[in-house]
Amino acid sequence: MSNKLTTREKDYSAWYNELVGMANLAEHSEVRGCMVIKPHGYAIWEKMQRALDDMFKATGHVNAYFPLFIPKSYFSKEASHVQGFAKECAVVTHYRLKNDPVTGEIIVDPDAKLEEELIVRPTSETIIWNTYKGWIQSYRDLPILVNQWANVVRWEMRTRLFLRTSEFLWQEGHTAHATSGEAVIEAEKMLDVYATFAEEWMAMPVIRGIKTANERFAGAIETYCIEALMQDGKALQAGTSHFLGQNFAKAFDVKFVTNEGKEEFVWATSWGVSTRLMGALIMTHSDDNGLVLPPKLAPIQVAIVPIYREDEQLEQLRAKLNPLVDALKKQGVSVVFDDDNKRKPGWKFAEYEMRGVPIRIAMGPRDLENNTLEIARRDTMEKTSVSFDDALFTVQQLLTDIQQNLFNKALAHREANTHKADTWDEFTSLLDKGGFIAAHWDGTTETEEQIKQKTKATIRCIPLDNIKEAGKCILSGKDSEQRVLFARAY
């Protein structure tokens, strides 16, 4: 392992890859476009999962599981949905291998060709709606509020650890409702859950908005999203929630009988967040010393490093620190007491910093004499010497402070990098600096496409809390009734 991260100004992409590797989060697999999530990375993902899952349960949802394979014919039922995913599907065509009679090599048995190919799910709308058809007859069966934790496969041309991999982990919620209004409320509610999670757990401020028709999910009537701004000034879609209308119900013939005896199609939503959130977390807070984790998602919140020369000193430190460790654990703080004799303190300091541990405590002979210990916070890298008796209180205080400080810092960064543009020149010059740009747009897909072609900037969203304001489109000069949010994005 080398010692330091290279500076991120030079090449953000390289810096990101290096960080992900050195912080022991993940690595590229030899399998095309896939990644191996290492234990430390997975521990963070598990904390995210748990928090999200609790929020889903609290809003009335339950978990279920559906097949990995989707018969090809299911896909063709919803026209825009196929179009959206057709180009990136992995397809199972055979079910058996055999030894080549001539060469002895393992080959695909040509006699084992499937009659109907199976698609490895890129998302589960089709198989789930095919299943819901059997679950729903009456209004009494509604709503169905189901979530699935799963892996999906999208054959992406270019991949990037966590942000875009051929296989990724996610959750996808699929709900069925009796009325349009109820489904819209559900889609908006789940967007809110995502936004709350992003801001309160990940300490990552997000903008809630809706996508333009062009950027909408394949098969959706309305796509809601949360958009975050990374440290390099690029935007990242961190979560989406879709109002699907009756598109999938019609495609899969899912009808229910109302309490008035009328037969109607069901209304649907789907919503998901993925391991991309890991990428978002990394790119929002990390610095050149490595990963920075918000306390709420840190697998280790406090690392205690004893500094000692002889075993006897270690014993003294252990005796002194054990009650503190116990007290912290009792408060629900995850803490490691690192008395590993194979590593030196300096090495441990650097390592915990690289891994993003929010608080580090060091205690040595000098502290024993003075009844003090040294507390270092990861977010600001400040070290303070505090009285041993105040340690418990200070740590608890600090965990809250760090969580809040990380959010504040990220918010300040976003605000400093969000600008209004009223002319094309202003727009393009702002784009090169990165960040969000609020600008007028005439509302047409053609203009949106042209802007994208000329500048690589996309409309990230139309913010939900947007203020109506008359203006002229920055490209076409036509009338516009509100600003929309542009950015270059991941």
Next chain:
RNA sequence: CGGGGUGUGGCGCAGUUGGUAGCGCAUCUGGUUUGGGACCAGAGGGUCGCUAGUUCGAGUCUAGUCACCCCGACCA
């Protein structure tokens, strides 16, 4: 799929006009160390991505091939 780049011990790299492979980190052993990634001494580890060709001789030249990375098109 287009443009560019890289494949050499576990990781990062060097290797000149072709002459039989070296450096840093990591690893192992012993000792001294331990308050910011320790030091000294010693040791182990590579058919140079793969295949064919040129040559007395190929990490180096030629052709092919595979893989990966970066920049586009596509996307959460």
